[in-house]
Amino acid sequence: xxxxxxxxxxxxxxxxxxxxxxxxxxxxxxxxxxxxxxxxxxxxxxxxxxxxxxxxxxxxxxxxxxxxxxxxxxxxxxxxxxxxxxxxxxxxxxxxxxxxxxxxxxxxxxxxxxxxxxxxxxxxxxxxxxxxxxxxxxxxxxxxxxxxxxxxxxxxxxxxxxxxxxxxxxxxxxxx
Amino acid sequence: xxxxxxxxxxxxxxxxxxxxxxxxxxxxxxxxxxxxxxxxxxxxxxxxxxxxxxxxxxxxxxxxxxxxxxxxxxxxxxxxxxxxxxxxxxxxxxxxxxxxxxxxxxxxxxxxxxxxxxxxxxxxxxxxxxxxxxxxxxxxxxxxxxxxxxxxxxxxxxxxxxxxxxxxxxxxxxxxxxxxxxxxxxxxxxxxxxxxxxxxxxxxxxxxxxxxxxxxxxxxxxxxxxxxxxxxxxxxxxxxxxxxxxxxxxxxxxxxxxxxxxxxxxxxxxxxxxxxxxxxxxxxxxxxxxxxxxxxxxxxxxxxxxxxxxxxxxxxxxxxxxxxxxxxxxxxxxxxxxxxxxxxxxxxxxxxxxxxxxxxxxxxxxxxxxxxxxxxxxxxxxxxxxxxxxxxxxxxxxxxxxxxxxxxxxxxxxxxxxxxxxxxxxxxxxxxxxxxxxxxxxxxxxxxxxxxxxxxxxxxxxxxxxxxxxxxxxxxxxxxxxxxxxxxxxxxxxxxxxxxxxxxxxxxxxxxxxxxxxxxxxxxxxxxxxxxxxxxxxxxxxxxxxxxxxxxxxxxxxxxxxxxxxxxxxxxxxxxxxxxxxxxxxxxxxxxxxxxxxxxxxxxxxxxxxxxxxxxxxxxxxxxxxxxxxxxxxxxxxxxxxxxxxxxxxxxxxxxxxxxxxxxxxxxxxxxxxxxxxxxxxxxxxxxxxxxxxxxxxxxxxxxxxxxxxxxxxxxxxx
Numbered sequence: 001x002x003x004x005x006x007x008x009x010x011x012x013x014x015x016x017x018x019x020x021x022x023x024x025x026x027x028x029x030x031x032x033x034x035x036x037x038x039x040x041x042x043x044x045x046x047x048x049x050x051x052x053x054x055x056x057x058x059x060x061x062x063x064x065x066x067x068x069x070x071x072x073x074x075x076x077x078x079x080x081x082x083x084x085x086x087x088x089x090x091x092x093x094x095x096x097x098x099x100x101x102x103x104x105x106x107x108x109x110x111x112x113x114x115x116x117x118x119x120x121x122x123x124x125x126x127x128x129x130x131x132x133x134x135x136x137x138x139x140x141x142x143x144x145x146x147x148x149x150x151x152x153x154x155x156x157x158x159x160x161x162x163x164x165x166x167x168x169x170x171x172x173x174x175x176x
Numbered sequence: 177x178x179x180x181x182x183x184x185x186x187x188x189x190x191x192x193x194x195x196x197x198x199x200x201x202x203x204x205x206x207x208x209x210x211x212x213x214x215x216x217x218x219x220x221x222x223x224x225x226x227x228x229x230x231x232x233x234x235x236x237x238x239x240x241x242x243x244x245x246x247x248x249x250x251x252x253x254x255x256x257x258x259x260x261x262x263x264x265x266x267x268x269x270x271x272x273x274x275x276x277x278x279x280x281x282x283x284x285x286x287x288x289x290x291x292x293x294x295x296x297x298x299x300x301x302x303x304x305x306x307x308x309x310x311x312x313x314x315x316x317x318x319x320x321x322x323x324x325x326x327x328x329x330x331x332x333x334x335x336x337x338x339x340x341x342x343x344x345x346x347x348x349x350x351x352x353x354x355x356x357x358x359x360x361x362x363x364x365x366x367x368x369x370x371x372x373x374x375x376x377x378x379x380x381x382x383x384x385x386x387x388x389x390x391x392x393x394x395x396x397x398x399x400x401x402x403x404x405x406x407x408x409x410x411x412x413x414x415x416x417x418x419x420x421x422x423x424x425x426x427x428x429x430x431x432x433x434x435x436x437x438x439x440x441x442x443x444x445x446x447x448x449x450x451x452x453x454x455x456x457x458x459x460x461x462x463x464x465x466x467x468x469x470x471x472x473x474x475x476x477x478x479x480x481x482x483x484x485x486x487x488x489x490x491x492x493x494x495x496x497x498x499x500x501x502x503x504x505x506x507x508x509x510x511x512x513x514x515x516x517x518x519x520x521x522x523x524x525x526x527x528x529x530x531x532x533x534x535x536x537x538x539x540x541x542x543x544x545x546x547x548x549x550x551x552x553x554x555x556x557x558x559x560x561x562x563x564x565x566x567x568x569x570x571x572x573x574x575x576x577x578x579x580x581x582x583x584x585x586x587x588x589x590x591x592x593x594x595x596x597x598x599x600x601x602x603x604x605x606x607x608x609x610x611x612x613x614x615x616x617x618x619x620x621x622x623x624x625x626x627x628x629x630x631x632x633x634x635x636x637x638x639x640x641x642x643x644x645x646x647x648x649x650x651x652x653x654x655x656x657x658x659x660x661x662x663x664x665x666x667x668x669x670x671x672x673x674x675x676x677x678x679x680x681x682x683x684x685x686x687x688x689x690x691x692x693x694x695x696x697x698x699x700x701x702x703x704x705x706x707x708x709x710x711x712x713x714x715x716x717x718x719x720x721x722x723x724x725x726x727x728x729x730x731x732x733x734x735x736x737x738x739x740x741x742x743x744x745x746x747x748x749x750x751x752x753x754x755x756x757x758x759x760x761x762x763x764x765x766x767x768x769x770x771x772x773x774x775x776x777x778x779x780x781x782x783x784x785x786x787x788x789x790x791x792x793x794x795x796x797x798x799x800x801x802x803x804x805x806x807x808x809x810x811x812x813x814x815x816x817x818x819x820x821x822x823x824x825x826x827x828x829x830x831x832x833x834x835x836x837x838x839x840x841x842x843x844x845x846x847x848x849x850x851x852x853x854x855x856x857x858x859x860x861x862x863x864x865x866x867x868x869x870x871x872x873x874x875x876x877x878x879x880x881x882x883x884x885x886x887x888x889x890x891x892x893x894x895x
Contacts, residue, residue, distance in 0.1 A: 104388040107841050127279045
């Protein structure tokens with residue numbers, strides 16, 4: 001015979017029904033929920049007011065790319081094309097030439113931001129620390145073609161955020 | 177033979193080797209790789225890089241594999257800890273002075289030092305002193321130098337000593353101060369010298385025009401054939417995004433071994449010249465206008481339809497492909513135009529009926545080395561066909577007797593047994609006198625006056641010595657004002673001495689042109705023509721109704737071109753370039769592709785046909801020549817012009833050749849009418865085309881035009 005039909009079990013079921021009936025009148029579950037609210041009311045807040053407030057970033061954050069210069073203003077990039085070779089998304093296109101001073105220079109350095117997966121391999125591969133991924137992650141495109149970061153654009157970003165990039169590089173240097 | 181084969185053991189596997197072979201040659205037949213820098217199978221053994229040290233059982237020291245002959249029962253260990261320790265130690269020494277500039281070095285990615293350093297180099301250098309720095313040298317516009325990178329393997333030095341014979345490079349100083357130098361400041365000028373770019377295992381000697389323009393790993397390698405001489409060297413073109421970036425040799429022992437001439441290596445620069453014709457153009461009221469391909473073709477077809485067959489002519493460069501020649505002759509046959517030719521610089525046509533079906537060298541290029549005697553007549557052979565020149569040098573070094581009969585004295589880097597300079601015909605007559613042959617009756621008076629000199633006797637002795645000799649007629653003989661006299665006399669000499677008579681023809685496909693009937697007096701496969709058409713001279717010296725120039729530039733390719741007369745014909749030019757001379761003469765210009773932008777077939781001077789495919793994107797709106805001809809053919813409403821590819825054309829050619837009865841026309845120069853040849857002893861009868869001027873692509877190859885060779889000829893060149 002099924003046990004649920006024993007006398008004890010029938011008693012338990014009746015008691016549970018009575019308890020629930022009383023809890024309904026006392027708004028028990030409401031108070032239970034409000035206690036969570038009350039507890040969190042006194043906790044410190046984790047919400048930030050973006051864009052006025054921002055979360056902290058790692059010095060290794062991989063955002064928008066930049067091309068760097070040496071302190072004397074000379075471009076670092078020597079068009080060795082190692083970043084182009086290592087790029088898993090084939091986002092980088094480089095053309096090289098002999099510069100006026102006889103050195104090797106990139107005549108074209110394009111990164112397609114639609115292709116880029118921000119893996120940072122280009123930065124790893126660069127023998128002269130020319131291409132870097134900066135902390136900048138807030139950017140947008142309005143017209144077709146703006147997704148191509150040309151050499152001039154990349155150098156401009158590098159010039160603008162030179163201090164930040166130098167600081168980040170210095171912070172990371174001891175782990176390399 | 178069995179005595180020559182011995183058993184040796186390499187890394188525990190027993191293999192067979194030839195007696196006297198070096199260890200490295202034996203191990204190269206197995207899977208055991210021995211690292212090396214200075215060893216090269218085409219060069220002598222120097223054993224100065226010490227990278228190939230291997231362990232040999234019962235030897236107290238590691239031995240250099242490139243300089244140790246194998247012996248019976250030798251046990252060699254290429255990968256034992258002892259051998260690897262020796263190789264690693266050598267590598268460490270080599271890297272002491274080698275700069276760490278791989279990212280900017282053009283050799284990066286294909287560098288032997290880089291590859292071997294990955295296997296045998298240490299991660300960190302233990303060397304803390306100053307690195308050596310060597311000043312770079314300017315050795316001409318073709319080869320760049322970064323001498324700090326040099327590891328002193330001396331491959332380039334040995335190449336100069338052994339392959340070219342022009343000892344341009346050598347080593348100076350010793351030890352730490354040792355460097356590769358030209359002794360005095362000079363450029364390296366030999367026509368094969370740029371092969372040191374491929375030989376250099378590091379980035380010390382590199383390709384100057386290619387400098388910093390691409391990386392080895394990103395280019396696509398295409399097989400192709402050299403388009404500037406009758407040798408047809410095998411090449412690889414390295415192409416990046418549809419643009420040829422450089423040309424390197426493709427090994428073919430039967431033709432070019434591992435070498436190519438500078439001309440074949442650097443001519444690709446001409447493809448990207450500023451002079452390229454970018455779209456079809458038409459001259460209206462003496463002004464050039466761009467028009468669409470469609471309109472241009474309609475225009476050409478209308479002109480061709482309205483033309484008088486007897487007064488129109490087709491002229492094609494001997495560098496055109498077999499397919500282009502075929503379509504041109506098909507077009508001319510359908511239009512009943514007999515005036516077709518490709519012998520653009522030939523002057524004397526009196527004996528053209530006696531020409532062979534295809535002018536060939538008379539032997540395989542590789543067999544030149546086995547010849548007993550070679551006499552080169554009227555040829556700057558080194559400049560005309562550098563690879564044949566190299567083969568002749570190899571033959572000379574192996575003991576072949578070489579004779580040269582030429583107007584002027586050229587520099588050859590090997591022993592020439594007899595050199596007859598001055599009037600070629602006079603010398604041939606003298607030689608014929610010595611040999612006891614009878615001069616042609618028209619010349620007997622003159623022949624009697626010529627006193628045989630010692631040189632004539634020496635030359636006769638060469639030809640009379642044992643073994644079959646070869647007479648090679650070069651460009652100067654073929655383009656001579658009395659070429660028929662030279663041919664007659666040479667044929668007589670060849671007959672008397674039992675030698676073979678061969679030709680080094682102009683352009684890369686003169687043989688193909690002959691076979692396709694791109695001649696006024698012969699048809700397809702040498703069939704004789706009922707009506708003999710005009711030859712080049714007759715076409716270009718007079719005014720015609722219509723002249724179709726297929727990559728033949730008036731003035732440069734056609735020295736006899738009369739701008740006053742022929743220039744006033746209706747000239748349709750199919751050309752890759754829009755030079756001033758085309759603009760002066762042409763009425764319609766259609767852009768066709770250079771050798772890189774078209775597919776096709778070349779037949780070289782040993783009757784070897786070699787096909788190649790398109791390797792580069794077309795420049796501007798240019799189209800392959802065969803496509804243009806095919807379109808014109810279909811638009812003229814001709815049947816059987818619906819080819820879809822150049823292979824389709826080739827299939828039709830080979831089918832037709834199979835169906836043709838083998839008409840084997842032997843050259844027959846014995847019965848010639850030489851009555852017109854009165855002034856043949858005048859000196860200035862040769863027409864010399866400078867080495868880097870022979871075709872339109874070369875004339876636009878900027879780096880080649882900067883070489884001392886080009887500048888020298890420019891000084892002599894008069895327009």
